[in-house]
Amino acid sequence: MEIRRLFLWVLVLMIMGRGEGQLAENFYSFSCPNVEPIVRQAVTTKLFQTFVTIPATLRLFFHDCFIEGCDASIMIASPNGDAEKDAPDNLSLAGDGFDTIIKAKQAVEGQCPGVVSCADILAMAARDVVFLAGGPLYNVELGRRDGLISQAGRVPGNLPEPTFDLNLLNWIFRKNNLTQTDMVALSGAHTIGFSHCNRFSKRLYSFSPSSPVDPSLDPSYAQQLMSSCPRDVDPTVAINMDPNTPRRFDNVYYQNLAAGKGLFTSDQVLFTEPASKPTVASFASNPANFAAAFVEAMRKLGRAGVKTGNQGEIRRDCAAFN
Numbered sequence: 001m002e003i004r005r006l007f008l009w010v011l012v013l014m015i016m017g018r019g020e021g022q023l024a025e026n027f028y029s030f031s032c033p034n035v036e037p038i039v040r041q042a043v044t045t046k047l048f049q050t051f052v053t054i055p056a057t058l059r060l061f062f063h064d065c066f067i068e069g070c071d072a073s074i075m076i077a078s079p080n081g082d083a084e085k086d087a088p089d090n091l092s093l094a095g096d097g098f099d100t101i102i103k104a105k106q107a108v109e110g111q112c113p114g115v116v117s118c119a120d121i122l123a124m125a126a127r128d129v130v131f132l133a134g135g136p137l138y139n140v141e142l143g144r145r146d147g148l149i150s151q152a153g154r155v156p157g158n159l160p161e162p163t164f165d166l167n168l169l170n171w172i173f174r175k176n177n178l179t180q181t182d183m184v185a186l187s188g189a190h191t192i193g194f195s196h197c198n199r200f201s202k203r204l205y206s207f208s209p210s211s212p213v214d215p216s217l218d219p220s221y222a223q224q225l226m227s228s229c230p231r232d233v234d235p236t237v238a239i240n241m242d243p244n245t246p247r248r249f250d251n252v253y254y255q256n257l258a259a260g261k262g263l264f265t266s267d268q269v270l271f272t273e274p275a276s277k278p279t280v281a282s283f284a285s286n287p288a289n290f291a292a293a294f295v296e297a298m299r300k301l302g303r304a305g306v307k308t309g310n311q312g313e314i315r316r317d318c319a320a321f322n
């Protein structure tokens with residue numbers, strides 16, 4: 001009797017465990033064993049065409065995870081222009097990130113049709129671009145399912161703004177189960193990529209009535225930014241976010257913060273606020289500390305709001321629901 005009850009409980013727990021659908025690094029080891037090299041190859045091919053592949057793919061993953069969870073909802077194209085990717089905050093996402101995922105998915109479908117989610121391909125591609133830019137390599141947990149909701153209206157209030165202070169940054173990352181240390185580490189992604197002038201021009205020309213230039217900006221960096229981004233510059237003009245090593249995924253971002261060269265308020269406050277300054281100092285002086293914290297934070301980011309088991313679907317085309 002006792003043995004039978006025990007057996008039954010084990011069975012129930014096994015079934016529940018399956019339904020819960022945990023992420024696992026070896027999720028596709030039977031169903032699509034070559035998925036990682038296939039994705040890596042597609043990303044590398046795309047990178048050969050344009051460097052923008054790297055920042056665009058990394059930022060795409062971040063935005064995907066913060067809205068509806070990491071479920072490729074950001075990939076959906078809508079004829080009405082009301083999908084997640086059409087929200088004003090996201091319009092500045094470079095098309096090369098979307099293209100990278102579409103190409104990788106096509107390559108994966110060629111070998112394992114209907115098996116690998118777009119959400120997982122985006123998580124793998126984000127890992128690959130970090131490594132290809134000289135950053136740390138890590139294993140990605142897999143088993144995400146693609147979401148069934150993609151609405152522009154779900155974006156406002158779910159993405160951080162460049163004007164955010166430390167409290168707001170912590171609030172929006174905590175909503176995604178990320179700590180302040182995770183937030184500081186993930187902000188290190190701004191070691192690569194571009195920003196349009198309008199995202200920070202207030203810091204150069206109209207910070208406050210008494211001080212048009214943000215006093216937390218290093219004066220020579222402010223001069224440099226003003227010459228690249230004059231007052232009424234064409235809105236398509238974008239500049240490197242890391243003025244020193246814009247194409248390398250390194251810890252120079254944190255050294256820049258210590259020198260007053262954080263591009264956004266949301267970057268600079270990480271150094272000016274006593275609560276996060278020690279973390280910035282640690283990442284600035286020790287690349288291994290940054291690498292370890294970044295990897296941990298990316299893995300945690302990749303768990304935000306994931307659908308697993310039989311939730312959602314495995315999209316055939318990343319830009320459309322099945």
Ligand code: HEM
Pocket residue numbers: 054055056058059062092093094160161162163164169183186187189190192193194195196197199238264266
């Ligand atoms: C901490 C809060 C954050 C804020 C306020 C923020 C804000 C921004 C803004 C305003 C831009 C410029 C977009 C443009 O003008 O085109 C940008 C670019 C970028 N962000 Fe963030 N971001 C944050 C965190 C992150 C995180 C966590 C990641 C990834 C892990 C990330 C990755 C990137 C990348 C790679 C770019 C460059 C995109 C490109 O060159 O196409 N950001 N971010």
Ligand SMILES: *[C@@H]1O[C@H](CO)[C@@H](O)[C@H](O)[C@H]1NC(C)=O
Pocket residue numbers: 175176177303304305306
């Ligand atoms: C955060 O963690 C809690 C507890 O594990 C979970 O219920 C919640 O869904 C998570 N939130 C996100 C956005 O992943």
Ligand SMILES: CC(=O)N[C@H]1CO[C@H](CO)[C@@H](O)[C@@H]1O
Pocket residue numbers: 088089090091092198235
């Ligand atoms: C919030 C934001 O980034 N908005 C931009 C979206 O993209 C358009 C066109 O590229 C810009 O004009 C907006 O400023």
